[in-house]
Amino acid sequence: MKAVIFVIDGLGDRPNKEGNTPLKEANTPTMDKIAKEGICGIMNAIDIGVRPGSDTSHLAILGYDPYEVYTGRGPFEACGVGIEVKPGDVAFRCNFATVDENFVVLDRRAGRIRETEALAKELDGLEIDGVKVIFKQSGGYRAALVLRGEGLSDKVTDADPKKEGRKVKTVEPLDDSEEAKRTAEILNKLLKIAYEKLNNHPINEERRKKGLPVANIILPRGAGKVPYIQKFEEKYGLKGACIAGTGLIKGIGKMVGLDLIEVEGANGTPETNFMGKARALVEALEKYDFVLINVKGADEAGHDGDYETKKKVIEKIDEMLKYIIEHIDKDDVYLVLTGDHSTPIEEKDHSADPIPIVIWGRSVRTDDVERFDEFSTYKGGLGWIKGKHIMPILMDLMGLAKKYGA
Numbered sequence: 001m002k003a004v005i006f007v008i009d010g011l012g013d014r015p016n017k018e019g020n021t022p023l024k025e026a027n028t029p030t031m032d033k034i035a036k037e038g039i040c041g042i043m044n045a046i047d048i049g050v051r052p053g054s055d056t057s058h059l060a061i062l063g064y065d066p067y068e069v070y071t072g073r074g075p076f077e078a079c080g081v082g083i084e085v086k087p088g089d090v091a092f093r094c095n096f097a098t099v100d101e102n103f104v105v106l107d108r109r110a111g112r113i114r115e116t117e118a119l120a121k122e123l124d125g126l127e128i129d130g131v132k133v134i135f136k137q138s139g140g141y142r143a144a145l146v147l148r149g150e151g152l153s154d155k156v157t158d159a160d161p162k163k164e165g166r167k168v169k170t171v172e173p174l175d176d177s178e179e180a181k182r183t184a185e186i187l188n189k190l191l192k193i194a195y196e197k198l199n200n201h202p203i204n205e206e207r208r209k210k211g212l213p214v215a216n217i218i219l220p221r222g223a224g225k226v227p228y229i230q231k232f233e234e235k236y237g238l239k240g241a242c243i244a245g246t247g248l249i250k251g252i253g254k255m256v257g258l259d260l261i262e263v264e265g266a267n268g269t270p271e272t273n274f275m276g277k278a279r280a281l282v283e284a285l286e287k288y289d290f291v292l293i294n295v296k297g298a299d300e301a302g303h304d305g306d307y308e309t310k311k312k313v314i315e316k317i318d319e320m321l322k323y324i325i326e327h328i329d330k331d332d333v334y335l336v337l338t339g340d341h342s343t344p345i346e347e348k349d350h351s352a353d354p355i356p357i358v359i360w361g362r363s364v365r366t367d368d369v370e371r372f373d374e375f376s377t378y379k380g381g382l383g384w385i386k387g388k389h390i391m392p393i394l395m396d397l398m399g400l401a402k403k404y405g406a
């Protein structure tokens with residue numbers, strides 16, 4: 001028996017004035033078929049009322065307790081773009097962003113700039129107070145930063161103010177250790193250097209001419225040291241793979257020991273290579289017992305408050321699922337279809353609203369649910385579960401769960 005966890009990033013939403021959500025309104029015949037044939041419920045990845053990041057939620061869905069293993073977003077983002085984070089390193093997630101001359105953030109994502117390779121190269125390899133700067137773009141406006149050198153600490157605050165109209169935050173130490181002070185100092189120097197190097201870069205001059213937001217600063221957040229995480233195969237005895245377009249999810253997959261399957265054109269945006277990822281999943285099941293697949297576009301649309309795009313992405317994902325269930329053996333594969341968190345259009349950020357979940361496969365206790373949306377699946381047989389329940393339920397269905405007791 002094999003298993004797939006299919007995560008529609010940012011899936012859940014809140015009803016608009018007409019009582020609709022992109023998922024409820026989207027034309028999703030296959031998701032509804034899966035709901036009808038499967039066992040449904042609603043799920044909070046971490047816990048009821050907890051607003052998760054994509055990082056902590058995916059760790060929880062894979063059965064890891066984020067409160068134990070999570071050391072910050074940075075190391076996962078760095079790992080996802082191929083930076084080997086070593087003991088002593090401090091890693092950060094960064095956004096390329098747009099600031100004015102007073103360092104007030106005008107656009108946290110620099111207009112969702114797509115190409116940032118050349119800008120990243122301006123920062124990669126710098127040295128500040130004897131500390132090496134490793135900097136790689138992580139898909140569009142996202143990037144990973146690793147500081148490598150003596151006497152560093154991850155106990156520093158974010159520079160990212162998380163909202164437009166606010167100034168870039170001065171990085172502060174979170175404790176009174178020399179290491180934290182030194183790391184904060186280096187980051188504040190790096191922010192100034194980044195602005196000097198990026199503000200008048202030819203790419204940004206071009207963007208100014210086209211009236212596009214420039215990418216003239218980096219916003220580090222999620223400082224962390226390399227975490228210790230038990231490998232997935234050791235934890236479950238399953239050989240696993242990960243299919244994702246965004247650096248963060250690739251990093252989560254790699255950090256827990258899943259094999260990354262790269263798909264041409266899989267870029268974490270609403271224009272990703274949907275069907276390429278679907279085909280890669282079906283192929284991967286020939287070789288792997290377990291596949292985690294993440295499709296990111298609905299989350300991006302949620303963050304942009306773009307209802308129609310979120311609905312379109314969901315419909316594209318439904319086409320993926322049509323192909324997938326036509327090409328996998330229901331008696332051999334369990335499919336979990338869910339999300340990692342809600343990203344409501346009205347919020348333009350993650351929320352704690354639970355998300356629909358359905359488990360499809362042999363001998364599941366099919367319930368009366370016939371629609372896959374936020375208003376239907378809670379009536380299903382799974383009830384209200386947490387991310388940590390998914391793997392134990394799958395292991396039991398697959399006949400791999402250890403008995404507790406004699």
Ligand SMILES: O=C(O)[C@@H](CO)OP(=O)(O)O
Nearest residue numbers: 054095109142299300303
């Ligand atoms: O990476 C992303 O897509 C988002 C959400 O995790 O980050 P940000 O809000 O900084 O764009």
Ligand SMILES: [Mg+2]
Nearest residue numbers: 009010054340
């Ligand atoms: Mg997410």
